[in-house]
Amino acid sequence: MSKEESLNFLEHIIEQDLDSGYNNNDLRFRFPPEPNGYLHIGHASAICLNFGLGEKYNAPVNLRFDDTNPTKEEQEFVDAIKRDIEWLGYVWAEELYASDYFQQLYDWAVEFIREGKAYVDSQTSREIADQKGTPNEPGKESPFRNRPVEESLELFEKMKNGEVGEGEHVLRAKIDMASGNMLMRDPVMYRVLHKHHHRTGTDWKIFPMYDWTHGESDYIEQVSHSFCTLEFLPHRELYDWFLDQVYSEGKMRPKQREFARRNLSHTVVSKRKLARLVEEGVVSGWDDPRMPTISGLRRRGYTPESIRNFADSIGVGKRENLIDVSHLEYNIREDLNKKAKRVMAVLNPVKVLITNYPEGQEELLEAENNPEDEQAGNRTIPFSGELYIEREDFKEEANRKFFRLTLGKEVRLKNAYIIKGEKVVKDNEGNILEIHCTYDPDSRSGSGTEASMRKVKGTLHWVSVKHALPIEVRLYDRLFTDPAPDGHKEKDFMEFINPDSLNTITAFGEPSLDDLEVEDKVQFQRLGYFTVDRDSTDARKVFNRTVPLRDSWAKLADL
């Protein structure tokens, strides 16, 4: 890798380790989700971080499910997580489960008891919590702290065999009830849970806690760098303590390092809050295109590349952050600009009659599929004397800044002819029913005539009425009106729901849209990028708006 590029602080750590004796072959990372929900954009950046490091250093990255709490975990989530990571385009070295290590962890724990490093506590969780003290005052030692080793051993065995009920006993590490770090005050290592585990079934009645599991799992897998979010920083001392007890010379000693979770504006990401959106029907499900879940983003039309580029471009740090969605939107536009086929669709139609176009005539006009990609080729679009254009593209009279159709002025119909507004037909209420225009027969795009080369300010997209394909279009906008909906202490995040986050309309598209398949992505010219939703039927296609095009006119038009 070039020394020119700047490294983020995690890469600096790795580089330092490499300089101080680590072998490149020693490097190994992991992404350790708990299978208790769907992955979201926050996970995506952690995935890109770990797997990105794996690609950069040519090191293996394991996918390890942190499945130590059977009350919350399900196989369904394991499958969904794997699917999402694969979709992002990453390949894990090994698929592993913390539950694979239950026996090893148990054996170590028994060893701990024998060595007086752990004991069975028979108090209630309440009592234990009360004795914990506060960050200011030291905790009190449990009356069971010095119970005989044999007794702890026996009770632990009973816990394991399911002979004791949930909550009756726990195994605690004997560390320091006066530690300034609350996590070091004799943390619970095991609790009894008579629950079905998605992988171990009913084999185990005791389940190891996160702290006891995570570092040891890293150690078993010989992970070199265990990157996690900042809230785990206080856990590091315990992570290291547990590691010290089992570490043997010559092995890789995993290193936990923490980075700031990256927050995206105008959304929420906590599982509880996302669940509320689903339960209260604000969205249609976990993969609603407005959801920040990976499945939601996928359905919205985001590409894996755009998400990866986004994650790379925002970097990592250790400070609180709120990344504006515009960064994400930039990345999807940039990707789709190169890839998406251009097509025409009219969302808010008004009829245009070309009065001097021969009655009943139709023709097929040639159109470029993507000006950014020569390989994309051309297609044909049917043209006739009766068209739809966007209602916003016409004004009876307008100032010089309005580069669109007005009476007496010419505009180009994309890939077709130059037309001139002649008159407007209205109903009794003054609503525009149709606009009469004349066209310049010599001005056909690509015909090479002098008239076809004429420069007119303004080009409109259109669809021939007779050939128009009715489609359903779902116009999505950000789900929340506030950049940090859950950042207000006094207010519930639900108060910031954007009432206009979804606008479903019927629109008209050019006939070629009928050939598209689910998840195909196109640019509706002058409007935005759209993708075919799985709700599409043979009778009617459904398009989700991924993101509108940048629109420098919108700002002026508002004035």
Next chain:
RNA sequence: UGGCCCAUGGUGUAACUGGCAACACGUCUGAUUUUGGUUCAGAAGAGUCUAGGUUCGAGCCCUAGUGGGCCAACCA
């Protein structure tokens, strides 16, 4: 109240062992354009939370303060 972490343009990051603040997004000009898109050229915008200190020299080091975050689940 104790401990720990953090603090650089509107946003996110960068600045290798101290050498006069960079990149991306966003914003604004202009050019090009059969997408008010794209592309291209350019501009504005921070003197690095504050106050001291060390140093020839500090965003980088030290001290204190201020502000924000984290920590007292048999969750991860």
